[in-house]
Amino acid sequence: MPGHVRSRGKRDDGSTKWQARWRHPSDPRVRVERVFKTKRDAERWLARQETTVDDGTFINPRRSERPFSEVYDAWRSSWVGHLEPLTTDRYEQTWRAHLEPEFGGRKTNAITHEAVQRYVDRLRDEGKGPATIRKIHAVLSAMFTEGIRLGVVQTNPCRHVRLPRAPHREMLFLSSAEIGKLADAIHPHFRALVYTAAYTGLRAGELGGLRREDVDLLHGTLTVRQALKDVNGRLEFGPTKTHAQRRITLPTFLRKLLEDHLAGASPGGSGLVFTGLRGAPLQHRVFYKRQFKPAVKAALPVAKTGLRFHDLRHTCASLLIAAGAHPKAIQERLGHSSITMTLDRYGHLLPGLGDSLADALDSAYESAGAAPENVVELRR
16 A cells, blocks of 8 residues: 555644555655544545545545636636537626635635535525525536546535525416407517517527528428527527527418518518517517516506516417427427426426326226127137
């Protein structure tokens, strides 16, 4: 074993101090030492160092004592070509505003589970909302995951931290009649946008990224290829949330509505289907504040004045479910990454699904049980 244990004198209480020294078998420059209360503890520690070398989990203490800001720098360099600009901007802001002041200058191995829990508790006491705290925690956890990959730390101290419970925000759904009232109350320039959102389920960014060539009025389809994103006040076109394209079949009325909308819009400029009033790419935050919310307040009952634009996507899902659409078809239309996500989000709108399955099983049982009555045994 590349290490030894020896006595290092007495403590004030008369007990012996035991020092364990260990060097890495393949890199003698890496030396580690610790002092223990008993010789047995020191020998166990030496044995554990050997185990970490064998299973590949050894952490060089010199690396783990580096400032945590170096872990952030390494994590940030891994973003290139993998993250959307909006996500990159959010991570950088979280680091600068919250995590760098708290952890940037600390030794990485000094950031323990206890330290993370105290930080989370302090954020809560300072009045930070549950959603904000959860986002900060998620970024910090991702950084430690990178630290594990780099061999700087062995475990992620963010695991099992008690987080404040995020408040549940109830989805709002509109009826077909309410969709019509909302569309009539909004500026005529955005009428087709409201109908398209409610009857296709596209996300706001996907609607803003639609181009004229994406709309096939002859075959009644539109193709979702990209999304328009607001990155810290700067509009950028990029891939969809799932990085996948999809084709949506349009109901006949919406096909005609889009035909009229495109015919009345200027064919030049951005070439986008939905734009601001002056033909520039749609700034969703401006549209939401100046057009959408006033129309919601004017057209809908008090119980639904909290409607968000994203609730039009939920409305599409509820209309499809009411029409008996298969969950797989709903998943594909909404562009969810998996059918599990669709069922988790909208499963509560399928209260009759269990009854339908039970009826189907009854039918199967009855058809099987009836078979013997129709069979006549042949005599030899």
